[in-house]
Amino acid sequence: MKKEEVPQDKGLLDSAHTKELTYAVDENGEYTTALSSGWDPKTIALNNAIKEIEERVAKAKERVQNNETSPIEYYMELHKMDLPILSSYVGLWQWRVKRHFKPNIFKKLSQKTLQRYADVFEISIEELKHIS
Amino acid sequence: MQIEFTHKQSAHCENGVVSNLMRHNGFEVSEPMVFGIGSGLLFCYIPFLKVNHAPVVTYRAMPGLIFNRFAKRVGIKIKREKFNSPETAKARLDENLQKNNPVGLQVGVYNLLYFPDEYRFHFNAHNLVVYGKENENYLISDPVMEQVTTLTEKQLEKVRFAKGAFAPKGHIYYPTSFPKTLELKSAIIKGIKQTCREMTAPVPIVGYKGIKTISKLIRKWPKKKGAKTANHYLGQIVRMQEEIGTGGGGFRYIYAAFLQEASQVLGNEKLKELSKEMTKIGDDWRDFAVNASRIYKNRSAQNDAYNKVADELDAIADSEAAFFKKLKKAI
Structure with missing residues (x-):
């Protein structure tokens, strides 16, 4: 990549007031560094990944409303987690977390267990039980 | 307290931390040098593992390896510590800052609030340097950012004890001894x-x-x-x-x-x-x-x-x- 070809597309780093460093070749063929504000091919990839997560959140919400899963799964998706990540944050085996996705089991969870989930998601037990 | 520390932006966090810590100790080594000597370049497909519900490929060596190999090959020694309790982790970090020793930290990205939301995924192999503390705020040199920044005690604890794959467990590291000249x-x-x-x-x-x-x-x-x-x-x-x-x-x-x-x-x-x-x-x-x-x-x-x-x-x-x-x- 030549220095003048370092892309300056509109990226997602603007909000953090920073640019990223890339390596490129100057007019004498020597390597140097140049800041890039963003590059469309990767911004599109990142935006798609975010859209994918939003879709997963919306779907989980719908399933909670249809009583097909518990709010735990919804909050898991909202926090961009998957089962292994949530299980490691909450300190329970994966099969137990998965079991807590079942609405009937979720209803019977102790305050203590609910609190563990609430702490991970940084919400109150009330919010955990009733998603908005 | 604030340690005299020069923040230099780099492309990659691990190379950047190493290069900046080396400069602090009087050795000018560029980011590409650290990367090349540490055999950072790679291509690897990791089967059976999914991140963000998609297959994983990596273009570089495993986190931590670049610094380890670099250290061994140029003849410096590094100390690495991981902790079970956040309190000990914090105490050890503060101790080092007291001794005017900036340290490298492995952290999770998800709760790094100075990153844009879109970049905050559960990725636990990010690296940064803590070079001081002012009014309960840690002074942070994150090599991928243009400027230095700060994190509160609580915020830093959260990223140091992020969970999931490659959980950092409060991991800190810093070079302890150097040869006269680098090999x-x-x-x-x-x-x-x-x-x-x-x-x-x-x-x-x-x-x-x-x-x-x-x-x-x-x-x-x-x-x-x-x-x-x-x-x-x-x-x-x-x-x-x-x-x-x-x-x-x-x-x-x-x-x-x-x-x-x-x-x-x-x-x-x-x-x-x-x-x-x-x-x-x-x-x-x-x-x-x-x-x-x-x-x-x-x-x-x-x-x-x-x-x-x-x-x-x-x-x-x-x-x-x-x-x-x-x-x-x-x-």
Whole structure:
């Protein structure tokens, strides 16, 4: 990549007031560094990944409303987690977390267990039980 | 307290932390040098693992390896510590700051609030330097950011004790002893040799063979997984390749910069030529990203479009195979 070809597309780093460093070749063929504000091919990839997560959140919400899963799964998706990540944050085996996705089991969870989930998601037990 | 510390932005966090800590201790070593000596360049497909519900490929060595190899090869010693309790972790960090010793930290990205939301994923192998503390705020030099920043005690604890794959467990590290002069020449040769060995390894998921394997998978995705999933998978490959920290082209440009610098240190003209060739390979990776992005931008999954980008990867695999055989002969 030549220095003048370092892309300056509109990226997602603007909000953090920073640019990223890339390596490129100057007019004498020597390597140097140049800041890039963003590059469309990767911004599109990142935006798609975010859209994918939003879709997963919306779907989980719908399933909670249809009583097909518990709010735990919804909050898991909202926090961009998957089962292994949530299980490691909450300190329970994966099969137990998965079991807590079942609405009937979720209803019977102790305050203590609910609190563990609430702490991970940084919400109150009330919010955990009733998603908005 | 604040330690006199020069923040210099880098492409990749781990190289940047090492390079900045070395400078602090009086040794000027560039980011590409750290990366090359630490045999940072790689291609590896990690089967059976999914991140963000998509397959994982990596363009560089495992977190921590670059610094370990670099240290061993140039003759410095590093101390690494992990903790079970956040309190001990904090106490040990404060102790080091008291002693005017800036330390490298491994942290999770998800709760790093100075990152834009879009970049905050559960990725636990980010690195930064803490170089002081003022009014309960830690002074942070994050090598991928243009400017230094701060985190509160609570915020820092959260990222130090992020959970999931590669959980940092409060991991801190810093160099403890240095030789009189750094053994750059032999270190460079060792670094290059290992990269050549890995990139041409007879293992189907590593090096140029790993690229071939991914190319084969890409051809199958549209039929096997459907347009949506196939696009999501392809997008993740491009993201891993061009994410902040790679310096562009899946670390290939940083490596080319390393070869150029190495050719001066070793007085080896061939490495300069090979640096140009590596730049060209980096350009090919960029072209692949452009063409892949066209597919997922249109949200279509025509088989021939997938085959076309897979062909590009095959060509890249062939160039890298040839390249690393030449590189091995050149040193």
